[in-house]
Amino acid sequence: MRSVVLLRTKRDLESSDLCRIASNLVSSLTERPAQLVVGQHADDLSRVFVECCRRDAVDRLLKGRLTTAKFTEGPEPSRPVVLHEGDVLELSLRGNIEVDAAATDQSPWTCRFVFNSNLSSVSLELNVREVSTFAQNAFDSYHGYVRLRLVDRPYQPPPKLAALLMQVVSNSKKSMAALGRTAIATATDKNVVCEVMLSLPKV
Numbered sequence: 126m127r128s129v130v131l132l133r134t135k136r137d138l139e140s141s142d143l144c145r146i147a148s149n150l151v152s153s154l155t156e157r158p159a160q161l162v163v164g165q166h167a168d169d170l171s172r173v174f175v176e177c178c179r180r181d182a183v184d185r186l187l188k189g190r191l192t193t194a195k196f197t198e199g200p201e202p203s204r205p206v207v208l209h210e211g212d213v214l215e216l217s218l219r220g221n222i223e224v225d226a227a228a229t230d231q232s233p234w235t236c237r238f239v240f241n242s243n244l245s246s247v248s249l250e251l252n253v254r255e256v257s258t259f260a261q262n263a264f265d266s267y268h269g270y271v272r273l274r275l276v277d278r279p280y281q282p283p284p285k286l287a288a289l290l291m292q293v294v295s296n297s298k299k300s301m302a303a304l305g306r307t308a309i310a311t312a313t314d315k316n317v318v319c320e321v322m323l324s325l326p327k328v
Contacts, residue, residue: 130147132146132147134146155209155210156207156208156209157179157207157208157209157210157240157242158179158180158181158205158206158207159177159178159179159180159205159206159207159208159240159242160177160178160180160183160202160203160204160205160206161175161176161177161202161203161206161271161273161318161319161321162174162175162176162177162178162183162186162187162191162202162203163175163199163200163202163203163271163321163323164187164191164196164197164198164199165196165198165199165323166194166195166196166198167195167196167197167198168195170198170199170324170325170326171225171252171253171254171325172196172250172251172252173199173250173251173252173253173271173323174191174194174196174248174249174250174251175216175247175248175249175250175251175271176247176248176249177214177216177238177240177246177247177273178246179242180205183202187202199323200321200322200323200324201321202321203273203319203320203321204319206273206280206282206318206319207281207282208240208242208318209240210240210241210242211239211240211241212239212240212275212277212278213237213238213239213240213275213276213277214237214238214239214240214246214247214273214274214275214276214318215235215236215237215273215274215275215276216235216236216237216238216247216249216271216272216273216274217233217234217235217236217271217272217274218233218234218253218269218270218271218272218323219269219270219272219320220256220268220269220270221255221256221257221260221261221267221268221269222253222254222255222256222267222268222269222270222323222325223253223254223255223256223269224251224252224253224254225251225252225253225254234251236249237276253269253323253325254325255267255269255325256269258327265326265327266324266325266326266327267324267325267326267327268322268323268324269322269323270320270321270322270323271320271321271323272317272319272320273317273318273319273320274314274316274317274318275316275317275318276316278316279315279316280315280316280317280318
């Protein structure tokens with residue numbers, strides 16, 4: 126579907142300036158800064174809260190609902206990302222963390238939703254566990270990632286962030302070369318929006 130933008134401007138406006146104004150206008154109407162928030166319950170770190178929300182609503186979520194419900198532990202929110210209204214997104218887990226088999230019939234677990242900046246697009250409470258107790262022996266906890274991924278299109282980060290992400294991918298390729306094709310594919314999946322690392326203590 127094509128869209129048309131009609132602008133009323135001064136006659137002496139340069140064509141390059143006109144294109145820039147139109148591009149910025151379209152972006153401001155369709156793009157929304159957002160963050161992935163992951164919290165763990167203070168009394169039980171295997172209880173995990175996940176929500177994708179507008180960037181300007183993150184502080185209110187952390188200090189309000191999550192504090193009241195005692196989801197005060199866990200990682201920091203993801204870096205800011207840019208989503209479009211109506212984007213179809215998918216949440217999943219990777220690494221040595223999975224959703225408890227007793228809590229879901231899906232293996233592996235995923236959750237799809239439509240992003241809407243004015244509504245709570247997704248708000249989940251999960252019970253998670255380690256995949257393997259024998260993995261990650263060098264660490265004092267089990268590690269995995271909550272992944273947010275676009276379903277229908279590649280993720281296009283803001284221009285200032287794009288160069289930095291390309292460098293991260295390049296470094297990831299080098300550091301994971303010994304792990305084989307699966308690890309490389311994970312680092313180069315162009316539909317991945319962001320990931321947040323999740324840790325569970327070894328008991």
